[in-house]
Amino acid sequence: MKTLKNFGILGIGTYVPEKIMTNSDLEKIVDTSDAWIQKMTGIKERRIAAENEATSDLAYNAAVKALESSNTKAEEIDLIVVATLTPDYFTPSVSAMLQKRLGAHHAAAFDLGAACSGFVYGLEAGGNFIATGMYKKVLVIGAEVFSRILDWEDRNTCVLFGDGAAAAVLGEVEEGYGLIGSHLGADGDLDDVLIIPAGGSRTPATHETIDNRSHYLKMKGQEVFKFAVKAMPGAVEKVLENTGIGIDELELIVPHQANMRIISSAAKKLGFPAEKFVLNLDRYGNTSAASVGLALGEALEKGMIKKGDNIALVGFGAGLTYASCVMKWAY
Ligand SMILES: CC(C)(COP(=O)(O)OP(=O)(O)OC[C@H]1O[C@@H](n2cnc3c(N)ncnc32)[C@H](O)[C@@H]1OP(=O)(O)O)[C@@H](O)C(=O)NCCC(=O)NCCS
Structure with a gap:
């Protein structure tokens, strides 16, 4: 029987857009208050992507940092998994766009739709390719530009979400460690x-x-x-x-x-x-x-x-x- 390999995170990178939107900023857009948002959710502010930023841009910035922190070259990546519900387009996938932009020429690529559970789903989905021995290095990214799918007239939703990205490079780790x-x-x-x-x-x-x-x-x-x-x-x-x-x-x-x-x-x-x-x-x-x-x-x-x-x-x-x-x- 084939034994499964241990896989784990080798490095992480994160990226959030520069623009900060505070609860007071939201008070000017919808009928809400800083006090209500903080009391009901704990949120004080969120990041909002610039007009020329889409999900693949946030994902790219996070991915570059994850590659750096794990000492991995883009060409070593065998698979890119991007968890998102706000892709740049229905097609091509964000992961395929990243393959080109990162120069990860050998990587397979697919997007994963599990909404807010996407990062954890992605770790398991991507990591299993390492466990079975099919791939050695997998890049898993969770990235969203939620501000583009929010109704800025709906106070029930627009106060809750923000934009950001996080990337992890997965690879084989020593016995007893990792997932x-x-x-x-x-x-x-x-x-x-x-x-x-x-x-x-x-x-x-x-x-x-x-x-x-x-x-x-x-x-x-x-x-x-x-x-x-x-x-x-x-x-x-x-x-x-x-x-x-x-x-x-x-x-x-x-x-x-x-x-x-x-x-x-x-x-x-x-x-x-x-x-x-x-x-x-x-x-x-x-x-x-x-x-x-x-x-x-x-x-x-x-x-x-x-x-x-x-x-x-x-x-x-x-x-x-x-x-x-x-x-x-x-x-
Ligand atoms: C959104 C949430 C904070 C609202 O809290 P709630 O207790 O359900 O509040 P309700 O929707 O019943 O609204 C209570 C009152 O606050 C009002 N309200 C709703 N949003 C408001 C806002 N942004 N600012 C001010 N008042 C607001 C409602 O209109 C309602 O007023 P009323 O009593 O006069 O009718 C809460 O339902 C929640 O956190 N749900 C989970 C959402 C979530 O996590 N989604 C992402 C999942 S990945």
Whole structure:
């Protein structure tokens, strides 16, 4: 029987656009208040892509840093996986565009649609090509320009999200390190609670869909909230059960940065100290597929992670989807 190889993250890169939009800026656009947004979500500000920036630009900037930090040349990359729900185009994929721009001439490329769970889905999907021995180096990216699919007249959604990108280079790591286990799931019964109704093959864009604003993201916030407060701790519990790792053996949890109240509720349910959850949603809001990677990159930069630490990553998002994994940090 063939044995599977251990894979792990060899380096991370992150990128956020320069432009900051504060809650006070939002007060000038929709009927909202800094106090409401902070109390209900924990978000203070978010980044907004420049007019000439699209998802592949953010992804490229993050990818270059991930290649640098892992000492990897673009030509060594065998596969590029980009998790996004805001690609530059329906086709070509962001991953194929990056293959050209990075000069990763030998890489296969595909995009992955798991919304805010995309980074964790991507780690598992991309990493398994290393586990089986098919590829040696895989670049996984979560990148979004959410500001382009938000309805800036809808206060229910536009205050929550931001733009950003995070990239990880995956490769083989020494025995006992890297990804220990993961748990991926979906609840398609809730496919209508986060949806962009028009612009796809069911309801192609017409003058009417534009007038109805139905090519923007629509959300049933309370239903997402109810799902998230169960799915986030549930996915962590499940991956701990699968891997036989106790919660007290975790050094950090890196959660999807959707809402502070969802994270606090997960901390309580799991009985895991709130201060061991990596947080940056106050500065970036919900950056969807980029969010977990962005928080992980920041934790690394701040020296919060050292070799041998057990780290759990957990996300949830449209679909609805959820995903968690546990890694023993490899460097
Ligand atoms: C969005 C969210 C914070 C709203 O909180 P909520 O408790 O569900 O609030 P409601 O939508 O019931 O609205 C409560 C009140 O606040 C108002 N409100 C909604 N958005 C507002 C805003 N941006 N500013 C000010 N008031 C707002 C509502 O109109 C409502 O007013 P009313 O009581 O006069 O009718 C919450 O539902 C949430 O976080 N859901 C999960 C969203 C998420 O994470 N999505 C991404 C998943 S990856």
